[in-house]
Amino acid sequence: MTELAIETSGLVKIFGKTRAVDGVDLAVPAGSVYGVLGPNGAGKTTAVKMLATLLRPDGGQATVFGHDVVREADTVRSLVSLTGQYASVDEDLSGTENLVLIARLLGHRKPAARDRSAALLEAFGLTDAADRQVKNYSGGMRRRIDIAASILRTPELLFLDEPTTGLDPRSRNQVWDIVRIIVAQGTTVMLTTQYLDEADHLASRIAVIDHGRVIAEGTPGELKASVGAGSIQVRLRDAAQREEALRVLSSVLGEAVRPEADPVALTAQLSGEDSDREAAEQASRALAALAAAGVVVDNFALGQPTLDEVFLALTDHPATEEAAA
Numbered sequence: 001m002t003e004l005a006i007e008t009s010g011l012v013k014i015f016g017k018t019r020a021v022d023g024v025d026l027a028v029p030a031g032s033v034y035g036v037l038g039p040n041g042a043g044k045t046t047a048v049k050m051l052a053t054l055l056r057p058d059g060g061q062a063t064v065f066g067h068d069v070v071r072e073a074d075t076v077r078s079l080v081s082l083t084g085q086y087a088s089v090d091e092d093l094s095g096t097e098n099l100v101l102i103a104r105l106l107g108h109r110k111p112a113a114r115d116r117s118a119a120l121l122e123a124f125g126l127t128d129a130a131d132r133q134v135k136n137y138s139g140g141m142r143r144r145i146d147i148a149a150s151i152l153r154t155p156e157l158l159f160l161d162e163p164t165t166g167l168d169p170r171s172r173n174q175v176w177d178i179v180r181i182i183v184a185q186g187t188t189v190m191l192t193t194q195y196l197d198e199a200d201h202l203a204s205r206i207a208v209i210d211h212g213r214v215i216a217e218g219t220p221g222e223l224k225a226s227v228g229a230g231s232i233q234v235r236l237r238d239a240a241q242r243e244e245a246l247r248v249l250s251s252v253l254g255e256a257v258r259p260e261a262d263p264v265a266l267t268a269q270l271s272g273e274d275s276d277r278e279a280a281e282q283a284s285r286a287l288a289a290l291a292a293a294g295v296v297v298d299n300f301a302l303g304q305p306t307l308d309e310v311f312l313a314l315t316d317h318p319a320t321e322e323a324a325a
Contacts, residue, residue, distance in 0.1 A: 005030040005065060005157050005188040006051060012059030013046050020046040022212035023060065028190060028205075030065070033183055035203030036192040037311070043212035044192040045085070048159050051190070052082045064157060081155035083146050085162045091135035095126050095145050098134060103152045120148040124178060140171025147178055157188045164198060176202060196307035206307075210315045224305040227313040231303045232268045232283050237296035239263040245295045252289045253282055264298070 006028035013021040021043045028034040036044050049055040051062055053073040062069045064076045089098040099117035100110075108116060121130045124144045129137060134145060143163055150158060160179065164172040179202055183189055193199055199206050200220050208216040208223070216223055224230075232253070236245055242259060249257045249268050257268040268286070270279050283302045290297055 003030040003065075004028060004063075006034075006062070006190065008047075008051070008060065008062040010060035011047065011050060011057055011062050013043075013050060013055060014058045019212050021050070021057075024209070024212070024214055026207060026214070026217075028188065030188050031183070031186065032204045033179060033189045033191055033202045035199035035206040036190065036209060037194070037196065037199045037206050037307070038192075038209035039194055042209045044209055045161055046212075047209070048082070048161050048190065048192055052080055052159055053077055054082075079156040080159065081150040081153075081157075082159040083150045083161065083163055085165055089134050089142075089145055089149055092133060094131050094133055095121055095137075096130045098145065099149060099152060102149050106153050108152075116152055120152065123181075124148050125174070138171070140167050140174055143167060143171065143175055144178065147175070147182075151182060151187070154185070155187060157190065158182060160189055160191045162192055162194065164193070164195065172198070196311065200307050208311060208314060215314050216310070220307065223307065223310045227305050227310050230270055230279060230305045232270065232279075232286060233299075233301045233303055234266045234268075234286075234290070234297060235262070235299035236264040236266070237298050241295045242266065244293060245290060248289050248293050248295065249286055252286050 004027055006026055008024055008026045011021055011024040011026075012019065024043070024047055036047065038044050046055065050057050051064060051069060053069050053076050056070060065079055067075045067079070069076050090101075093101065096114075096117055099120060100113045103113035103116055104110065118127075118130075121127050124147070126141060126144060126148070129141060134142060137145065147160070147163065164175050167175065176198070179189055179191070191199070191202060203220065205217070205219055206223060207214050216226065218226070232249075234245065234249070236242060242263065245266055246257055246259065249266060253268050253270075257266055259266055270282065279302060283300070287297065287300055
């Protein structure tokens with residue numbers, strides 16, 4: 001049986017009249033990246049704070065590696081580390097000074113603290129900036145120093161709460177590489193994010209949370225399959241043939257076909273009842289019918305649903321929509 005890093009049952013947190021977390025059940029396998037996906041205000045950060053013992057649950061139960069987060073809070077704290085949405089290091093100190101300070105607070109002797117700090121600065125590509133004040137770091141560098149501080153003492157479980165918010169694509173990819181390295185070394189990571197591509201790239205399983213509740217859970221592939229086989233995308237040689245292509249595809253597929261902004265592009269969304277095999281067969285029939293009608297196709301693709309489409313199908317709103325706090 002797979003060891004669970006986190007297990008919750010009916011977890012609840014209430015602020016005034018708002019049930020920020022409303023009966024969340026989770027089972028997070030050890031040694032993996034587990035994604036918690038949802039818009040701002042969905043309850044992701046509140047759930048993480050309860051699991052990290054920073055907030056006391058108002059209902060339900062939660063354990064971290066078998067230890068209750070309320071009754072055994074000290075033990076849980078010894079096993080976990082948390083990197084929040086905002087940098088927790090001192091901006092007036094240099095990268096080295098921050099890491100050495102935290103390492104000393106964690107109990108390392110001074111030589112060991114300096115050695116560990118230097119090793120992490122090198123691993124995270126920050127050696128050249130080690131002696132600069134953190135307030136002069138870029139956004140991506142700040143996130144890297146923040147994560148480095150979180151693993152000065154290697155945790156069994158690392159909470160990463162929206163670690164790439166506001167970062168440029170290059171910095172996001174650097175953080176993703178760091179996450180993969182951390183997991184390869186044996187640490188379990190719970191990643192909260194509102195970026196669907198981030199969850200898709202990193203997480204082996206994903207819980208989709210909206211309004212404080214888990215509305216879906218599974219691997220990225222399972223979640224995508226839950227909303228159908230995807231879509232058929234067509235690019236034509238001649239824009240003048242689009243009306244004919246639209247008629248042919250609608251007739252063969254029996255599905256809604258929409259013209260795209262590109263005058264030579266069409267997309268047909270397949271229904272939720274279509275399996276991957278059925279979708280491939282439909283695509284073959286559609287391509288043959290277009291050829292028989294004399295419609296010249298430059299590009300034809302069968303696309304899997306995206307996590308954006310999954311979230312929209314589950315919630316009727318995009319994952320990036322702002323929700324109430």
